[in-house]
Ligand SMILES: N=CN[C@@H](CCC(=O)O)C(=O)O
């Protein structure tokens with residue numbers, strides 16, 4: 060067989076080719092092929108075999124993995140990619156113990172980023188999003204979700220979604236867009252959140268007809284939107300043909316996880332304080348639990364999502380950076396993999412399912428991303444790591460050697476010697 064690129068000397072290859080979403084105990088069952096090789100033709104995976112079978116393959120270019128780990132490109136299922144400004148000054152408030160929701164109540168937090176995003180031009184937002192997206196790619200992410208939610212008015216929400224679309228067209232990474240107009244209550248609607256939700260719901264038709272988002276999301280939280288308000292809003296979104304997501308049980312256990320299950324959300328996200336009942340319902344549903352442990356870490360919480368209980372009860376779990384300017388400011392999903400190991404007590408095998416196949420399912424890309432399968436897009440990472448356990452183990456740095464997106468080499472680590 061003739062291929063464009065042949066990756067040889069793969070010490071460990073993770074095909075992640077189980078039909079997902081992968082749930083419960085299956086998450087701990089990881090297929091690992093040793094001494095493997097992989098051929099890419101055009102934008103697809105064309106051949107997978109053992110090193111001693113490579114004489115069957117003719118290649119234009121050979122890339123040696125030097126006995127290291129090769130996996131699918133990481134899939135990042137929850138980010139707030141498009142925003143103006145930054146919030147480093149809030150760090151001092153956090154250190155003084157001012158709670159996240161109090162900062163928001165005082166007009167800071169999300170509302171501060173809303174002001175910066177309203178002030179930023181479309182072009183400024185495109186440049187900034189591309190910068191962060193490059194970093195995501197350098198850290199091994201090849202497909203990711205991006206939410207709006209820093210506009211909270213018609214013009215700025217549409218601006219954010221259009222920025223995401225332009226960025227998606229310009230950048231090799233695949234972006235999946237989510238409308239999060241219901242992210243906070245703007246000051247002008249302070250006493251009338253229902254009217255604000257109606258205002259955001261009025262955008263559904265326009266967003267749908269211009270194909271600006273696939274998903275609709277809401278922040279169900281104390282001081283933001285109640286479970287009742289969220290239910291009504293998500294119902295309307297579903298009637299307009301959107302699939303839905305919920306920012307659920309991040310700070311206070313309001314029952315957002317149960318709501319996500321009830322409305323058939325593709326994912327319930329955060330789940331840091333999900334109740335026993337919520338865990339049970341999640342485990343018996345098709346909703347994927349997207350856990351964001353970097354947020355618990357960054358907000359200085361003692362409590363982390365009960366991922367162990369969720370997986371042990373049979374849930375399908377994913378993890379994500381939640382990249383945003385307030386509650387988790389990092390593009391490094393590998394760091395989150397370490398936090399998942401240390402704080403969520405997830406096994407390395409579960410973690411790899413969480414950042415590939417399950418993450419892809421959480422954003423409706425289960426048939427395209429998160430797996431190395433013949434005939435699928437060649438989204439592949441070669442790591443400077445001897446095995447899959449090494450990535451969560453050696454924390455806080457970038458282990459990527461080479462990122463291949465759609466069959467093209469996108470990034471290669473440079474040596475300074
Ligand atoms: N919690 C709600 N939204 C984001 C944080 C947004 C921000 O603080 O700017 C999250 O997922 O953590």
Ligand SMILES: [Zn+2]
Pocket residue numbers: 137138139306381383
């Ligand atoms: Zn979020």
